[in-house]
Amino acid sequence: MPTVGAASASGAAPGTGAAAAQDVLDPRLLKTQFPIFSTPREKPLVYLDSAATSQKPQAVLDAMDRYYATCNANIHRGVYGIAEEATALYEDARRRFAAFINASPREIVFTRNSTEGLNLVARTYGAWKLKAGDAVLLTPMEHHSNLVPWQMLAAERRLELRFIPLTGSGELDMDALPRLFADGKVKLVSFVHVSNVLGTVNPVAEIARVAKAHGAVVVVDASQSAAHMPLDVKALGVDFLACTSHKMLGPTGIGVLWGRRELLEAMPPFLGGGEMIRTVTLTESTWNELPWKFEAGTMCIAEAVGLGAAVQWLQRLGMDRVFAHDRELAAYAMARLGELEGVRLLGPPAEKRGGVVAFTVDGVHPHDVATVLDRDGICVRAGHHCAMPLHDALGIPASVRASFHCYSQREDVDALVTGLERVREVFAR
Ligand SMILES: Cc1ncc(COP(=O)(O)O)c(C=O)c1O
Secondary structure: OOEEOOOOOOOOOOOOOHHHHHOEEOHHHHHOOOHHHHOOOOOOOEEOEOOOOOOOOHHHHHHHHHHHHHHOOOOOOOOOHHHHHHHHHHHHHHHHHHHHOOOOHHHEEEEOOHHHHHHHHHHHHHHHHOOOOOEEEEOOOOOHHHOHHHHHHHHHHOOEEEEOOEOOOOOEOHHHHHHHHOOOOEEEEEEEOEOOOOOEEOOHHHHHHHHHHOOOEEEEEOOOOOOOOOOOHHHHOOOEEEEEHHHOOOOOOOEEEEEOHHHHHHOOOOOOOOOOEEEEOOOOEEEOOOOHHHOOOOOOHHHHHHHHHHHHHHHHHOHHHHHHHHHHHHHHHHHHHHOOOOEEEOOOOHHHEOOEEEEEEOOEOHHHHHHHHHOOOEEOEEEOOOOHHHHHHHOOOOEEEEEOOOOOOHHHHHHHHHHHHHHHHHHHO
């Protein structure tokens, strides 16, 4: 089968083309574009923590360097050449991101990360629209970022929090939806697209359809999906979607909140300050147009440029291929880990998940597992992964998580399996 992986250092074309739809990624080739993997160290890096943050290709680092080296200036205010260049780069990143998720650039708000995007929705739309007695529907598999903001708002506004129950295999129990919506109290539904623990890919469009039929607004946490599968906000039929650049091969410090234009237009602003205003007097202000109404103060300019480069790089790679690669690797990891005595896998079968595989090892605390693996240069996440209620529901305090991106290889999974055999040896003594 043809492989895809040879992008140039400028970020150009990891081998796309009309005939490329069935091509598979070659993570070995892609890895050469991520400088972290060629940085000399005692043991080769086996990076299995892309759900926490992804590695960054040279093209992203170069784009950010170029901005600082050639046209560093503040945006939207200078009338001189490099300020205009900086503004053009920043707005170009917005346009690229909009195209990436099939949205209008006006609907793309740059934030600091997913957490800020979700808080923005709770604090602006939520605080504006939700009244005492209304219910917000969530799931038990939410990252704290999509739970705590709603808890805070619920406490302030006397809202009810409801949860779509989980099935035994770690999926959402869709049969429960009619009951949850029956009394008409649910005014907003907010849930994760891909669980950062179970890996479950939730049926966003289906949930959105039911929510809309009951007049509820739909918010999606796409932190674990935006860089792993094709996303089309129109096809999903949702109202808001939040994601975070650092999990998308881009830099830290920037995220995106997409919102439907009518809602963003009608909502009050989030933070007040420079750039988000149209007019200001000593006693009152009016707001800027979208999306700048939600971008107060000097924004993350270099980071936007980096995110734009990351999105371009991913687009050229092909999001269908990235998803197929993640899923294939998840299936391989589940098969290999499943052979190990005492290893218990969490979540649904591979065909229902993205590139995340969490597990426990009988008799060994996840932190001990991760510490022993680290001796072999293997990076996995151990803990509750900011999903304490989910771990409570699973009856475990913590888990170990291996997660993948386009540069992850079967050999990385093999190294994990060998490492886990060592873990068992160490703790059998
Ligand atoms: C599902 C999910 N939601 C939200 C977040 C929060 O992302 P950030 O810390 O970049 O805001 C994460 C990060 O791990 C996540 O996995």
